[in-house]
Amino acid sequence: MFEFSLRQVALCGQQPWEEPGELAEPPSDLAAVIGTNGDQFRDSFTRLCLYLARTYDDAPQTRTDDTVVIGTEYGNTEALTRLQLGALADGKMLSAKHFPNATSSSASAFVNIGIGATGRNLTLNAGLLTPVIAIWQALYALAADRSSTSKVLVGDVYSAEALLDAKREANGLRCRSGLTHATFVKGREFRADFDFTADHEAVVTLGAQIGSDKSIDRNGAFVTADFLDVIQKLDVGEQSVLTCRGPLARRGALTVTRQNFDTVGNGGLGE
Template identity: 50%
Template sequence: MFEFSLGPVALSAPGPTNGTDEHDSRPADLHEVIGTAGDQFRDAFTRTCLYLALGAADDSGARADGATRTDDTVVIGTEYGNTAALVRLQRHAAEKGKLLSAQYFPNATSSSASAFVNLRIGSTGRNMTVNAGVLTPVLALWQALSALDRERSGTSRLLVGDVYGPEAAADARLDTPGLPCRDGVVHAFLHTGTDLTAEFAFATADARPPDLVRTVRKTGADGATTDGAARVAFAEHNSAFATRAFLDLVHTLEPAEQAVLECHAPDGRHAAVTVTRRRANTDSTNGGHR
């Protein structure tokens, strides 16, 4: 069981691709927030993560500018992440051969977005990119809370989602062609604290579920789904939207109520996280990680 507090949550959803790895619709203040230095080497996913991380304010109202070093941990949960940068590197390498600029290489890795976010916000904590397919949001949240539980960081930055270039969208639709690929990345602050607890469950099933699906629901102290908060299913590839709905639901919890995020993969694997708001008189010394 993990103990924590949840800070502000924000979602950014770039517009549709224009046929390459770029997006026609961007926030009007994108480059005002993230800057333009080296932008020709970034892909849309990196820009989106930077925009959220640099534009978001924590509970104190302060925004990270890299001037003050912190022990923050950055965890990015994504299935396709910087695929566009990797594809562009391969395309330009074929075109330019030995004339290819060396600057492309550090910007075209599967985890370059998390590295850029760490550098820009001045974070010295853990820095990782998690890809667990359909189970990505649950595993990413596990890693973000592990940093708090082990007292490695006082704050974890969690970013979950995808921005789909043509190659990523084509790959995502190979197994489940009927599911949409909406762009979006969600950002949240997780802090050390005792007002919330999180429990995780992982399992496999013999039977293959009919659809790849993520669900979010709210339950009362007795474990029953509360009135007006029925289970909501998210049948799409990008986990950003289910994660946003789940984190928003956590903010609404009354003492002893629970928010549940469940992820079911086509091969039967599934994972769930249950967040409970503590009662006012709960003894927080019984926490710990199990």
């Protein structure tokens, strides 16, 4: 059991009618907010992570002990692919000079450096269970006094290579690009209870659901934003449940109960 308050939630993603792939219209002020230095290493996913972390919460004036948790299935696959194909085309071997920009966790490094966070830095891929696991890690950092603030980024920006990989799994889930950014802080506004008991049902629908409402998106960004929006509207004593199911009977459930109304300035759901 964890207690927390929620400072803000923001979502940037494709609309339901858009074709799967990268965002057709990235934020118009993207370059103004994050600059263009290092863009030879930063892909669309990394740039969007940094943009949300800088835009939808108060920009710290000094270094902080903030924890940054990025939950993603494909991360900066686009940058890794570009690096490998470029080396192949130029007839060069991959050099250590490209690291850490050539690692699957470089997005979190860019975010930490970009917002001056010196706390825990974590990138995780739990497949379809990513939303629940990412929030669990963020709340654990608060409970363990590692940080007073945990920033969570959940989602994917699907490159062509990521889409090809996703289509190998015939689960019928839609691949919309999008990213949700939320800020969790110490407080007693909500109580979170986690359950990772395996599924033993004969037939299980993979993916996420809020209560009985099932999501048709593979990308956890959308259900994460919806769930955090739902809990902000709960009355004291009410609760909501987010359940994520993956292959091999893997299941993660998060039950959030409203305990009171803190004085923390809660932001709404970003567009």
